[in-house]
Amino acid sequence: MNIVEVHNLSKAFELHILSDKRINALHRINMNIAEGEIIGLTGKSGSGKSSLMKCLYRTYLASSGEIRYASRAGVVDLVTAGDHEIIELRRAEIRYCSQFLSVIPRVSAIDVVCEILFRTERNKDAARTRAKEMLENLHMPTGLWDAYPVTFSGGEQQRINVARAILSKPRLLLIDEPTASLDTRTKDVVIDLIRDLKKNGTSVLCISHDEYTLDRLADRRLHLQSGEITGHPADLSSGQMAEITQLN
Amino acid sequence: MSHIDNSWLLRVRNLTKIYGEPNDRTLALTGPEVNSNICPETESIVACAGVSFDLYPGEVLGIVGESGSGKSTVVKLLYFDIEKTAGAAWLKPYAGGHADILEASGQQKRFIRNHLMGTVYQNPRDGLNFSFSSGGNIAEKLIMAGHMNVGNIRERASFLLDKTEVPVRRLDDPPAVFSGGMQQRVQIAKAIANNPPLLFLDEVTTGLDVSVQAKVLDLIRELQQELGIAMIVVSHDLSVIRMLTDRTLVMKNGRVVESGLTDQILQDPQHAYSQLLVSSLL
Numbered sequence: 297m298n299i300v301e302v303h304n305l306s307k308a309f310e311l312h313i314l315s316d317k318r319i320n321a322l323h324r325i326n327m328n329i330a331e332g333e334i335i336g337l338t339g340k341s342g343s344g345k346s347s348l349m350k351c352l353y354r355t356y357l358a359s360s361g362e363i364r365y366a367s368r369a370g371v372v373d374l375v376t377a378g379d380h381e382i383i384e385l386r387r388a389e390i391r392y393c394s395q396f397l398s399v400i401p402r403v404s405a406i407d408v409v410c411e412i413l414f415r416t417e418r419n420k421d422a423a424r425t426r427a428k429e430m431l432e433n434l435h436m437p438t439g440l441w442d443a444y445p446v447t448f449s450g451g452e453q454q455r456i457n458v459a460r461a462i463l464s465k466p467r468l469l470l471i472d473e474p475t476a477s478l479d480t481r482t483k484d485v486v487i488d489l490i491r492d493l494k495k496n497g498t499s500v501l502c503i504s505h506d507e508y509t510l511d512r513l514a515d516r517r518l519h520l521q522s523g524e525i526t527g528h529p530a531d532l533s534s535g536q537m538a539e540i541t542q543l544n
Numbered sequence: 545m546s547h548i549d550n551s552w553l554l555r556v557r558n559l560t561k562i563y564g565e566p567n568d569r570t571l572a573l574t575g576p577e578v579n580s581n582i583c584p585e586t587e588s589i590v591a592c593a594g595v596s597f598d599l600y601p602g603e604v605l606g607i608v609g610e611s612g613s614g615k616s617t618v619v620k621l622l623y624f625d626i627e628k629t630a631g632a633a634w635l636k637p638y639a640g641g642h643a644d645i646l647e648a649s650g651q652q653k654r655f656i657r658n659h660l661m662g663t664v665y666q667n668p669r670d671g672l673n674f675s676f677s678s679g680g681n682i683a684e685k686l687i688m689a690g691h692m693n694v695g696n697i698r699e700r701a702s703f704l705l706d707k708t709e710v711p712v713r714r715l716d717d718p719p720a721v722f723s724g725g726m727q728q729r730v731q732i733a734k735a736i737a738n739n740p741p742l743l744f745l746d747e748v749t750t751g752l753d754v755s756v757q758a759k760v761l762d763l764i765r766e767l768q769q770e771l772g773i774a775m776i777v778v779s780h781d782l783s784v785i786r787m788l789t790d791r792t793l794v795m796k797n798g799r800v801v802e803s804g805l806t807d808q809i810l811q812d813p814q815h816a817y818s819q820l821l822v823s824s825l826l
Binding site (some may be wrong): 310312315350355380383403513 | 598600729758759763769787790803805807808811812814815816819820823826
C-alpha cells in the first residue's frame with residue numbers, strides 16, 4: 297500500500313516584491329512512497345529536492361497537483377488540507393528533520409530532545425533516560441547534554457535533530473541529509489536507527505548526496521533534475537549514471 | 545478528519561473596529577490595496593476589519609504586522625478592553641460556545657475575563673497595579689475570581705512567582721521596584737493565576753534586552769507546554785512568532801492579508817506584504 301501518492305505536483309515561487317518574478321522549482325512530479333519504504337532522493341543543489349520535501353510537509357504551498365497521504369484517519373490531500381489538519385498530522389504522523397537545527401534559546405540539548413517525548417510520556421524521568429540513551433547512541437559527548445545547542449557544531453546540531461526525529465517514531469519521516477556532517481562510525485548509527493524505524497513500518501523520504509548512506513539505506517532512489525524526476529538511477533544506463541554522478 | 549472542524553476553543557468572525565463615523569464606502573476605500581486604513585471620505589479609521597479565525601485548545605496563534613496594522617486591536621476587542629464595531633466571537637467554555645462573548649453583559653464579560661482569559665500587555669503598567677505588592681496583584685486576580693482564603697491566595701501567589709522565576713521573598717515588594725523583565729514575569733504570573741484556557745500576549749518582549757527576552761519567551765513556551773494554554777501572540781518580531789507559534793495571521797492596514805502555518809508564512813510567504821516582511825528579517 298502507498299502511504300504517499302504525488303500526482304502532477306508543481307511548485308513555482310512568485311516574488312511579488314521583485315516585480316512578480318517567477319521561479320519554477322518543481323514541474324509535474326509524480327511519485328509514490330510505499331508503506332515501510334525508504335526512498336533516497338538525489339539530485340544536485342537547486343534541483344528541487346528540498347522543495348519537494350517541503351511541499352510534502354506543507355512548509356511550501358504547492359502551485360498545482362495533489363499529494364494524497366493515507367493518514368490513520370483516511371486519505372488527505374496535503375496540498376489542500378486545512379492548517380489545523382496539517383498541525384494534527386505533524387503532531388501525530390509526519391515528521392520533518394531538516395539539516396539545520398532551529399534552536400530555542402536557553403533550552404539544553406537534552407531538553408530539546410526530551411520535548412518530543414514529553415508530548416506522550418508522562419514520566420519525565422523515563423523520558424530523560426530515553427533521551428540520554430539516544431544521545432549516547434549517537435556519540436554525543438556527555439559534556440554537551442546540558443549545554444545550549446546554539447553554540448554546537450553542524451554535526452552536533454544535526455544529531456540533536458536526528459535524535460528528535462527518531463524518538464518521535466513518525467509514520468512518515470522526511471529527512472534532509474541525515475549523515476552529511478558525520479563520521480562513518482556515527483553515520484552507521486544513524487543508518488541503523490532509520491532502518492529500525494522502517495522495521496516498525498515508518499516510510500522514509502531521505503535526501504542525500506552520500507553514496508555510503510544511500511547504498512545502505514535506500515530501497516529505491518529518485519533523481520531530480522531541474523525540478524523534474526529524471527528516472528530511477530537503477531534504470532539508467534552507465535553513461536547517464538556517470539553524468540548524474542558528476543552533477544552531484 | 546471532520547472531527548477537527550468543531551474542536552475550536554475560540555471562534556472569531558468578521559471582527560471589526562472603526563473609529564469615527566464611517567459611511568458605506570469606508571471599508572471599500574481602505575485596506576492594503578490602497579495602503580491606508582483612513583477613509584478618504586469620512587476620515588474614520590479602520591483599526592481592523594473582517595478578521596476571522598479559529599483557535600484550537602492549546603494552540604498558539606501569532607498575529608504579525610507593522611505598527612498600526614490592527615494586530616493589538618484584535619486582542620483588545622477579544623479581551624473587552626475596547627468595544628467592537630461589528631463581528632462576533634465564541635469561546636467554548638462560555639455557554640458551550642453558543643453565545644457571542646462580545647454581546648455578553650458587563651457582568652458576564654467580567655466573569656469571562658476573570659475565569660477564562662488572561663492578558664499580558666507590552667507595558668507592565670497596563671496589566672499591573674504599581675501601588676500594590678506583586679503578591680497583591682496576583683491576589684487581586686484571584687479575589688476577582690472568587691477566592692477568599694488569604695492563606696490559599698498567598699500560597700498560590702508564591703507558587704506562581706516561583707513558576708515565573710520571580711524570587712518569592714519579593715512577594716511583598718511592589719512591581720515598581722522590579723526590572724522590566726521581572727515586571728513582565730509578574731504580569732504573566734497574574735495572567736495565568738486562574739489557569740485560564742486562553743492567554744493574550746501583546747508585544748510582551750518588546751523593549752526588553754535579548755537575554756531577558758529569551759527568559760520571558762522560554763517561560764511562555766514552558767507554560768504553554770505544561771499547562772496547555774491556548775495563546776494569541778501579537779508581535780512585530782518574526783523571531784518571536786517563529787519561536788512560539790504554530791500558525792500566523794499577517795495583518796496590514798487593518799486586514800488579514802495572509803494566514804497559514806508559521807513555517808509556511810516564513811519560508812513561502814504568498815502575499816506581497818508577507819514577502820516584504822520576511823525578506824526584511826535580520
